[in-house]
Amino acid sequence: MQFDLLHVGTLVALAHILGVVAACHAILNTRTSQGAIAWAVSLVAMPYLTLVPYLFLGRSKFAGYADARRVENELLRAHAHPPEWDRLASSAELPAHALGGRLVHSLTRLGGMPFLPGNSVRTLVNGTATFEAIFEAIENARHYVIVQFFIVRDDALGEMFKDALIARARQGVRVYFLYDSIGSFDLPHRYVAALRAGGVDMHPFATHRLFVNRLQLNFRNHRKIVSVDGERAFVGGHNVGVEYLGGKPPLSPWRDTHIEVRGPAVASIQFVFTEDWYWATQQLPHLDLPPMPPPDPASGRGMHCLVVPSGPADKQETCSLFFVEAINAARERVWITTPYLVPDEAVFSALRLAALRGVDVRILIPSRRDHVVVFEASKLYAYDSLRAGIRIFRYQPGFLHQKVVLIDSIAAAVGSANLDNRSFRLNFEIMVMTVDHGFAKEVEAMLLADFAQSREIDRNEYRQASALRRVLMHVARLFSPIL
Known part of the structure; x- marks a missing residue:
């Protein structure tokens, strides 16, 4: 009994020592004072419950990661941004409404992307409308399709999505597919292998390019983007899985919203994908943007849009x-x-x-x-x-x-x-x-x-x-x- 108690006491003491060490690490590396306090208090008071979660969630600062990603983004935006940005952004007028003008002025500087006229945007309410529109766009793709999701499931919807992409790739359409390595942690290898064998250029987004670190749950790519031929893009909250169609009780019916964007703002959405793709692959996707006609309000494409990407490598929050x-x-x-x-x-x-x-x-x-x-x-x-x-x-x-x-x-x-x-x-x-x-x-x-x-x-x-x-x-x- 004394031997067992000695071992238990040693383990408890070791847990508290490791908790103090981890708390010091959290104070030095957590990005906000509130987060540092939350981790430090929990690690010192309850190390048996929080040490393991800290390995997955708390180590949010990888050496050089934010700096490397920021430098790449700045280089891409300086030298590889869409040429339409320069022409259309310089000619775009701020909204006459005072609120719109102030908001646009600050957010263009914050997000680093231009405020562009000549767009049309429509809401896609819930999964059925969203994926019907996405599948229709993919089916009619002539040149390329880009796809980016946080979660991709190997279920009925995932199979339909896979088949649609492979069908276009076999017709000579370039298909680029980026998925988050942690959000899609349970995506089986056979799913990825089938897409690659079918001609789809598919890669995981990971914090490190060379390997997927299963202990790093921070710095995830939560974006959902689909774009076809530079003509229309889809952005919103849906991922690829039957739950987004309402097929997962007791959470169903699932309420979500996507939008379909047409016009110059598509180039901005695609450029966000390009930044992520370049980080993951060190290659630029070959995306030909169609010539953009001058804005014509009568055509229904007179909306002004601003794409605001954000991430842990930004200079500002x-x-x-x-x-x-x-x-x-x-x-x-x-x-x-x-x-x-x-x-x-x-x-x-x-x-x-x-x-x-x-x-x-x-x-x-x-x-x-x-x-x-x-x-x-x-x-x-x-x-x-x-x-x-x-x-x-x-x-x-x-x-x-x-x-x-x-x-x-x-x-x-x-x-x-x-x-x-x-x-x-x-x-x-x-x-x-x-x-x-x-x-x-x-x-x-x-x-x-x-x-x-x-x-x-x-x-x-x-x-x-x-x-x-x-x-x-x-x-x-x-x-x-x-x-």
């Missing part, structure tokens, strides 16, 4: 600042839909201040959970938001995964970024902002339909929750900087 600037610019309303409500202090402060100055601030979140800790933390942020006058709605029919921002009656953004720290600082994301009254009206109608199927929450829910439930929410929020 682009994603967080995107939300802060959009919220601060609002004078009438800010409507946001997000599956995860775990904002950082800057975004949370911007939301509260907007509500306090009389802006209609609404946030739509799920009523069903796919991640327990994130869901519990989101609940507490939701209840705290109510005190500042922010209205929180829970979508009832199924799981809500869409990422949409509507600002006043002029600007709307759709893309891949969630309202959480992983999107703000740890993942590569893309948002497409359209400054156009007509498109804002279309997004407004879509969100009003979602609000009609949602339930508005109030403070009574928190007051009536059990003591244990409230403790769980507060404990979960302690981990919000690293969720």
